[in-house]
Amino acid sequence: METAMLSCQHLQVHISHHVILHRINLAVQHSEIVCVVGPSGCGKTTLLRAIAGMVPVSAGQVLLEGVNITRTKPERRPVVMMHQEALLFPHMTVIENITYGLKLQKIPKKERERQGMQMLNRVEMADYENVYPHALSGGQQQRVAFARALITKPKLILFDEPFSSLDPLLRRSLGMWMKGMLKEEGMTALFVTHDKEEAMMLSDRVAVMVEGAIHQIGPPLDVYQRPLSVETAVFFSEGMLLDNRFFITNDAFTITADSSTLKEKKLVFKGHIAGKWLRSGQLFYHIVLDTESQELILPGEATFSTGDKVFIEAPEQAVVDLEEIR
Amino acid sequence: MKSFIRRTMKITVLTLIVVGLLAPFLILGMSSFAHEWRWPQLLPASFSLRAWTVVFQDSQLWEALFVTAVIGMLVIVLNFLLGLPAGRALAYEEFKGKSLIETLLLLPILVPSLAIGMGLLFTAIRLGMADHWIGVVLIHLVPTLPYTIRILRAGYENIGWKYEEAARNLGASPFTVFKTVTFPLLFPSIRAVAALSFVISISQYVLTALIGGGQVITLAMIYYPYVSGADRPVTAAFSLLFIVLTIALLLMFESLFLRSRKKV
Numbered sequence: 222m223e224t225a226m227l228s229c230q231h232l233q234v235h236i237s238h239h240v241i242l243h244r245i246n247l248a249v250q251h252s253e254i255v256c257v258v259g260p261s262g263c264g265k266t267t268l269l270r271a272i273a274g275m276v277p278v279s280a281g282q283v284l285l286e287g288v289n290i291t292r293t294k295p296e297r298r299p300v301v302m303m304h305q306e307a308l309l310f311p312h313m314t315v316i317e318n319i320t321y322g323l324k325l326q327k328i329p330k331k332e333r334e335r336q337g338m339q340m341l342n343r344v345e346m347a348d349y350e351n352v353y354p355h356a357l358s359g360g361q362q363q364r365v366a367f368a369r370a371l372i373t374k375p376k377l378i379l380f381d382e383p384f385s386s387l388d389p390l391l392r393r394s395l396g397m398w399m400k401g402m403l404k405e406e407g408m409t410a411l412f413v414t415h416d417k418e419e420a421m422m423l424s425d426r427v428a429v430m431v432e433g434a435i436h437q438i439g440p441p442l443d444v445y446q447r448p449l450s451v452e453t454a455v456f457f458s459e460g461m462l463l464d465n466r467f468f469i470t471n472d473a474f475t476i477t478a479d480s481s482t483l484k485e486k487k488l489v490f491k492g493h494i495a496g497k498w499l500r501s502g503q504l505f506y507h508i509v510l511d512t513e514s515q516e517l518i519l520p521g522e523a524t525f526s527t528g529d530k531v532f533i534e535a536p537e538q539a540v541v542d543l544e545e546i547r
Numbered sequence: 548m549k550s551f552i553r554r555t556m557k558i559t560v561l562t563l564i565v566v567g568l569l570a571p572f573l574i575l576g577m578s579s580f581a582h583e584w585r586w587p588q589l590l591p592a593s594f595s596l597r598a599w600t601v602v603f604q605d606s607q608l609w610e611a612l613f614v615t616a617v618i619g620m621l622v623i624v625l626n627f628l629l630g631l632p633a634g635r636a637l638a639y640e641e642f643k644g645k646s647l648i649e650t651l652l653l654l655p656i657l658v659p660s661l662a663i664g665m666g667l668l669f670t671a672i673r674l675g676m677a678d679h680w681i682g683v684v685l686i687h688l689v690p691t692l693p694y695t696i697r698i699l700r701a702g703y704e705n706i707g708w709k710y711e712e713a714a715r716n717l718g719a720s721p722f723t724v725f726k727t728v729t730f731p732l733l734f735p736s737i738r739a740v741a742a743l744s745f746v747i748s749i750s751q752y753v754l755t756a757l758i759g760g761g762q763v764i765t766l767a768m769i770y771y772p773y774v775s776g777a778d779r780p781v782t783a784a785f786s787l788l789f790i791v792l793t794i795a796l797l798l799m800f801e802s803l804f805l806r807s808r809k810k811v
Contacts, residue, residue, distance in 0.1 A: 294720075296715050300716075302716050304713070308710055308713040325718040369717065
């Protein structure tokens with residue numbers, strides 16, 4: 222197998238005696254987009270900062286194309302990080318911001334500006350060459366920051382929730398646009414987000430991280446449908462957790478109005494409709510179960526009203542025993 | 548109608564502010580050239596260059612000007628060398644005893660400088676720095692450094708460490724980060740520090756007299772005797788000289804910065 226672009230081996234980070242990252246093992250292949258997804262405070266950002274060289278690593282190592290960069294200074298790592306804020310330098314114009322990295326590489330001014338303009342065109346910001354960052358909108362700033370990162374031709378781009386300060390609609394479109402650019406350039410990227418829909422949309426593989434440890438890595442739909450641990454089931458997948466051990470994903474459930482149509486070999490739960498709404502042309506029901514004190518959000522074909530008693534059923538083979546897997 | 552009243556009020560207030568700021572300088576300027584100016588005359592009855600002649604004929608003036616400027620600039624340099632790292636650490640780092648250090652740094656402003664000066668005089672004598680300009684430069688740090696650190700700390704806090712991190716990420720060494728990102732963003736604070744420490748340094752009398760032991764003659768050393776001499780025109784002329792010195796320094800600083808900006 223060819224060497225991975227990025228490989229974290231038993232990576233550990235302590236910050237003043239607190240273990241932030243527990244022996245992280247993570248490999249990202251060439252031109253692959255991996256999304257680390259987890260609740261806030263789980264150590265996602267620290268992982269990116271450790272890879273970028275901003276936090277000292279206490280044990281383990283970071284390899285980039287097989288080269289150990291664990292002790293390399295941040296400015297010597299061919300890795301660029303993008304943050305929640307665009308962090309464009311406020312005293313420089315858009316073109317000066319974009320060519321900053323090239324200037325550090327001592328590329329002559331003419332060449333710098335040529336590449337900068339080319340990049341500005343690619344991110345559809347050509348008209349803003351001499352504008353200062355404060356005059357740009359949040360989405361435009363992120364695009365310029367993206368161009369500033371891309372122009373240095375890094376081996377790896379790290380994204381720390383780059384869209385979280387944007388409004389939801391822009392967030393999706395900018396995310397898909399950036400993914401398109403990354404794929405076009407054949408760029409390797411490691412995203413970090415707490416938004417699992419965003420993770421599913423952007424990534425080739427997701428890594429679920431809870432409390433400083435990675436619990437599962439795989440293609441997004443696989444991880445969603447076959448969670449291997451309670452943490453993954455609760456955080457990434459959606460479904461019903463029974464006895465903190467058995468898990469049924471939402472897509473196995475159907476809603477029915479009466480129990481007489483129930484067939485054998487099915488699990489049935491009683492509940493009532495707490496609310497409903499339409500989204501992308503699909504009806505969704507918010508169902509509160511009578512017994513399990515759990516709530517589910519399920520799509521439904523039939524029409525129910527709020528307050529209706531309903532049954533939800535799932536085939537027995539849909540039940541996953543998380544403990545057995547472990 | 549309402550807007551007319553508002554405009555008139557605005558103009559009146561602005562005029563008052565400008566007059567309030569400029570009037571002292573005008574009066575200083577006039578009295579430095581006044582020959583006879585007694586109450587209740589609104590303007591001097593006659594003018595003369597006597598005060599300025601006295602000032603410029605002082606045998607020690609040129610040397611004092613030179614010594615003052617050199618000491619002032621060294622004080623600025625030392626303030627930056629010590630204040631930049633200290634301000635940065637106080638703004639970005641969390642460590643034990645941080646609030647204690649903050650209080651300690653404030654003390655030189657709170658305790659009368661004469662008391663500190665007396666104590667430091669003995670140290671200076673022991674180190675052989677008394678009666679020497681090096682000692683004077685060092686003692687001028689006492690009334691300047693606390694302000695410097697506070698100003699630079701606030702400046703750093705305003706910028707935040709994230710821009711520095713972004714720059715390093717793009718391949719800049721710590722020194723390049725300072726040159727291309729931190730310094731330009733911090734410039735308002737840096738300018739304030741330069742002006743403030745220079746002004747404080749050139750107007751030190753007690754500390755300079757104490758540590759300099761009368762051997763280090765700065766502008767303040769020849770200025771103060773004239774003040775007690777009650778020769779108003781000469782005092783006024785000296786005061787203006789002080790102001791000119793400060794403005795000259797600020798202009799120099801500004802042009803240096805403009806030139807460095809153009810290169811970028």
